[in-house]
Amino acid sequence: MRRSLPLEADTTIRSVSWDGDDLSGQEHHRVEFVDVDMTEATSSRTVFSECTFRGVRFNVSTHTESAFLNCTFVRCSFFDATFTGCKLVGSTFNDCTFALLKVDGGDWSFAGLGHADLSGTSFDGVRLREADLAYTNCRRATFRRVDLSGASLRQTDFTECDLRGSDLSALDPRETTVKGAKIDFTQAITIATALGLDVSPG
Template structure:
């Protein structure tokens, strides 16, 4: 790999993963590379540490990143289709106006990243860690996000439609004004989350009423 500048093993510290699982170690390092507008189609990277890389306006179909760590990487205005970022770690990365369609992020962890105008459509983000994430200007539609850690996430005004949030950690998350229609909110406790002005469908209203101990009848 032409851009590899080191072969040392790196262990990166960041927000804890679920159940205390450690972040994967990396074996090579790519630093300050300029991949602006690069076509990532078909590329595969495993156990690589990317530091201060610029992926602004990068595109790609089917790119695969496994057990990689991205530190200070800019994904701004990039477009990714049917790609995979499996068990990866993102630290202080920027996702301004980035689009991920049908992508797989299973087991990945996000720490101190920015998500303004992030658009996620389809794909599998199960077991991801987004604790405290500011997702107020992000959009997630038809995404599988089972057992995702959204503890304390700020989702006020966001779009989270048709999303499978079953088993997710939602304690202290703020969904005020959020469009949640069609999403599985069975793991949501209305007593520990903020839901003022959230948009929900009739079925979800029944789910919330039931979770409050109400007896819903015709």
């Protein structure tokens, strides 16, 4: 079911069910969503700008080429949610859960994911330039072909994480846990150089 709600700025939507709804084409600016159920909702080219989501359930929802620009997410659940080609530039996440989250492409630059538990999640071909991933748990996650240039990776845990093809120029292995992580040869040279090693042909 597709629902169109013309909303004015500084509006609050509280305790409604959008379970299974099609939100495609909607635009929301400076709207606060509180305890909204978006389980299994879908969106395509939907735009949320400067919105706040509190206790919103995005479980098993699917979003394609939608934008969540400079939004704030507090205590939201993203269980098995899928974001394909979406923009979440400048958005911040506080006390959210991300089990089985899948992100394919898109731009999450400047996103605030510090201290988040991203273990087991999948990011493929995503731009995370200058994102905050400090103290984030990325154990056994997938970060393939991800642009992490300029990202904050202090005390990030990449244990057994698949990092192949990603830009690791901001990664300092002395401040980041990378035990058992999968990397390619080019990345190995980048990390060795960061440690001050002189990599040269034998």
